[in-house]
Amino acid sequence: FLGLERYASVLQKAIERKEREEREREKRERENLYFLWEDAKRLTEIFAPGEVARIYLNFSDPWPKAGHAMRRLTSSEFLKLYDAVLAPEGEIWFKTDNDGLFEWSLEEIPAAGWVLQDVTRDLHRDVPAEENVMTEYEEKFSARGQKISRLIATRKK
Structure with missing residues (x-):
């Protein structure tokens, strides 16, 4: 990792x-x-095409201002970079506590040509605990009762 x-x-x-x-x-x-x-932004300079099996985007900065949308790690600009370095069966796993970022990503990711899978707006209720590796932020947010959203994105076949 x-x-x-x-x-x-x-x-x-x-x-x-x-x-x-x-x-x-x-x-x-x-x-x-x-x-x-x-x-x-330099992923394609760091990794060869197809070298990465999975990308985890955990609790990324939501960049809430509309003018900052291209800075979001689920923007079409970043999705192109992920496409270039992911293996053919590669996946993007995205988790956030930010509802606005998650809703925006639910539109942005398919518009960029990706398929959404395993979408949940309450990860800890919907997914067995042993299938989820909790981050420090996730532990903190969950302890406060905040719901965690997650999706998995793959390329269209």
Whole structure:
């Protein structure tokens, strides 16, 4: 697994959490987790065509202003990049607590030529817990009673 993050401060927190969890467990349960300080706009410079099996977009910045729509990680601009690096059967898994971003993505993703699968607006009620890896944000939001939305997107066959 490769965590890609544009902002150094956010990346540093992820690295520190990984190190803390490894110390607490006294073993390396996450040996296959690496981080890269990079902008997702450069995906095609980082990965070869078809090199990525799955892309997880977990609790991305919603960029709520209409003028910022192309910055959203589910915009058609980013979907083109994902298409270029995903394997033929590759998938995009998108989770958010932001209803506006989720509704926008439900329109944007199919308009860009992708197929929506496993759409839920209440992940923790609709999907068995063992099938969901919870992020730190997800744990925090869920503890407050916020619903988590998720979708899986694949290419049209």
